Amino acid sequence: MKRLANWRLLSLFAVLALVLSGCRGENFVSALRPAGEVADMQFDLMKLSTYVMVGVILVVMIIFVIIFFRFRRKDDKDETIPKQVEGSHKLEILWTSIPILLLLILAVPTVSATFNLADVSPMDKKNSKALVINVRSHLYWWDFEYPGQKLVTSQELVVPTNERVYFNLKSLDVKHSFWIPAAGGKLDTNTDNINKFWLEFDDKRSNEAGNLFYGKCAELCGPSHALMDFKVKAISRDKFDAWVTAMQDIKEPQKAQSDLAVQGQDIFNKSCIGCHAVTPENKLPDTARQAPNLTNFGDRSRIAGILKHDKEKLKQWISNPEPYKPGNLMTGKYDEMSPQELDALAEYLMGLKVQE
Structure with a gap:
């Protein structure tokens, strides 16, 4: 039974190795x-x-394998010592x-x-x-x-x-x-x-x-x-x-395209502009850049680098980013926004596009 269990374990590892060998990503x-x-x-x-x-x-x-089969002792009574190669210059070289x-x-x-x-x-x-x-x-x-x-x-x-x-x-x-x-x-x-x-x-x-x-x-x-x-x-x-x-x-922040986005732009200018830039020519020194530049946020394929790029995920990120990226510096800054404010801010940010 023990030998059978070992064979099962070996078979399992063999199958896993075969499966993982195809994991190229x-x-x-x-x-x-x-x-x-x-x-x-x-x-x-x-x-x-x-x-x-x-x-x-x-x-x-x-x-x-060659040594194992060729030089193994075939008889328990055979005490012959094979030819020794210790000190062979040819083998050393x-x-x-x-x-x-x-x-x-x-x-x-x-x-x-x-x-x-x-x-x-x-x-x-x-x-x-x-x-x-x-x-x-x-x-x-x-x-x-x-x-x-x-x-x-x-x-x-x-x-x-x-x-x-x-x-x-x-x-x-x-x-x-x-x-x-x-x-x-x-x-x-x-x-x-x-x-x-x-x-x-x-x-x-x-x-x-x-x-x-x-x-x-x-x-x-x-x-x-x-x-x-x-x-x-x-x-x-x-x-x-x-x-x-x-x-x-883009020489200045892009203007909102709808009434809801206008409300969002006003919220952004009051709450977010202190950390985020919305113009591509950021003249701030490196040490003054506190958060990502959002000039072309609407053109991105991911939110925060990891979330699906849509308004619902954006609102979830703004209101409570900690579950998505623990230890990030934005946690706790926007958790008191109302649903209407989140809708407006998301509408504005998703409209920040430089190419159609």
Whole structure:
């Protein structure tokens, strides 16, 4: 019975391994479905190291099986001592050379890729035409500044495809980590220095993913660390330029389009404007940005990075955000709003759009 139970357990693990081997995730959030140059390089390194490890395991297992059957004692009375190979120079050279060779196979492409990925010289050149984005991480949201375009957005990063996009990363409270799984590996955002790197989004694979990717915080930063998401819109250069132009045309807060939205705008100006900006050119210093920029809030695909983008979810978030993101800084500020005020404020915010 004990042996039967062990076989059942082994079968269960085998089935689970088979099922989990197919868990590659969605296109927009899976590191196993690369969508750009950086992700391709890192995925190739991952495959190379996997092939080397599997090869080593197979060779060791084959040697083990051969030795087990060939050199096992066939008779309990047989006390013959097999030929000893201790001190064999040939074997010493062999099992010293093989690890060195495997190390070189892994090290050479890894070092080459590391130096390639660390090359951010184009963004530091004078009068550079490279697209540079300053990423600022907060508890628990993201701020994206386009210094060349004089724009600031939050929670949704917009980038052109088929070209390198350069990032300056910094945190304004605690250590976070900027990670877009489908585009490339993560890099920390620190409070005392700026990290730099670049990513590139492939146009074809971006289209296959619906031009939308997920970004996440990859450094444990507090109770809502797992909910510190942002969205990435990867679009063609023409569409990106059109988006930039539409954002730059907003010189003052957008006007409400209905009577209910007018009431909401009045509530926003009295209760929310002290923390949230509704113009894309945010001239405030980094330390003065207390909450996400809402200029294009109506164009977003998620509320707070995690909730469905509709008025009902927005009202739930405004009235009581704590259940959705524990520890966020907005909790307790709007819990006394009446249902009519929430309706008006939601109507105004959902109308903040820069592109139809």
